[in-house]
Amino acid sequence: MAGYLFISPWIxxxxxxxxxxxxxxxxxxFTDYNITSKMNLIDLENYKRMFxxxxxxxxxxxxxxxxxxxxxxxxxxxxxLLAVLLNQKIKGMKFFRTIYYLPAVLxxxxxxxxxxxxxxxxxxxxxxxxxxxxxxxxxxLFDPEWTKPALLMMKMWSxxxxxxxxLAIMQGVSPQKYEAANIEGASPLQKxxxxxxxxxxxxxxxxxxxxxxxxxxxxxxxISCSL
Numbered sequence: 001m002a003g004y005l006f007i008s009p010w011i012x013x014x015x016x017x018x019x020x021x022x023x024x025x026x027x028x029x030f031t032d033y034n035i036t037s038k039m040n041l042i043d044l045e046n047y048k049r050m051f052x053x054x055x056x057x058x059x060x061x062x063x064x065x066x067x068x069x070x071x072x073x074x075x076x077x078x079x080x081l082l083a084v085l086l087n088q089k090i091k092g093m094k095f096f097r098t099i100y101y102l103p104a105v106l107x108x109x110x111x112x113x114x115x116x117x118x119x120x121x122x123x124x125x126x127x128x129x130x131x132x133x134x135x136x137x138x139x140x141l142f143d144p145e146w147t148k149p150a151l152l153m154m155k156m157w158s159x160x161x162x163x164x165x166x167l168a169i170m171q172g173v174s175p176q177k178y179e180a181a182n183i184e185g186a187s188p189l190q191k192x193x194x195x196x197x198x199x200x201x202x203x204x205x206x207x208x209x210x211x212x213x214x215x216x217x218x219x220x221x222x223i224s225c226s227l
Contacts, residue, residue, distance in 0.1 A: 079162030104160035
């Protein structure tokens with residue numbers, strides 16, 4: 001009973017702020033509800049119009065699929081690479097782990113304004129540095145050809161959360177396996193493919209599903225007409 005009381009705030013929040021609105025939205029999708037009017041059942045008319053007449057929906061769907069296809073492998077690979085580098089036993093490693101994890105816990109509003117400043121077409125740091133070497137930088141957040149790559153670049157900012165997960169998994173691998181590999185003269189790449197990767201694969205596969213769900217429903221995943 002104590003356990004249920006302990007998690008009750010989360011359960012209440014999930015039911016009231018996530019599951020409840022989700023079920024209401026599903027039910028409302030079969031009606032002509034527009035907040036101010038009474039609900040009238042119209043069956044699948046909204047879905048028919050969405051799939052056959054709404055160009056914005058198709059654009060949004062394409063952009064979401066594009067974002068998921070590229071963001072999940074990139075963030076996963078980036079998190080694993082960071083975890084491997086931060087799993088070394090060298091002086092000051094705790095400091096570097098903290099630095100790389102910090103972006104994952106920063107306020108979303110602060111991160112938004114930071115990237116707006118970095119990617120500003122006229123005064124942004126990215127285009128300013130490109131101008132130093134004679135390149136006329138694009139409007140990364142306003143040019144349809146560059147918006148999706150810019151969002152992927154922004155997503156890489158938050159790989160610290162995944163890095164922490166993979167780092168915890170790697171630290172659970174028996175050190176004796178690496179010691180045996182060192183005796184056999186294995187290279188770092190061989191140790192990763194033959195020891196680290198097989199040991200972390202089961203947990204990696206488990207973590208990919210939540211990652212896919214998060215990317216598909218993130219604030220970037222559903223961006224449509226602007227891209």
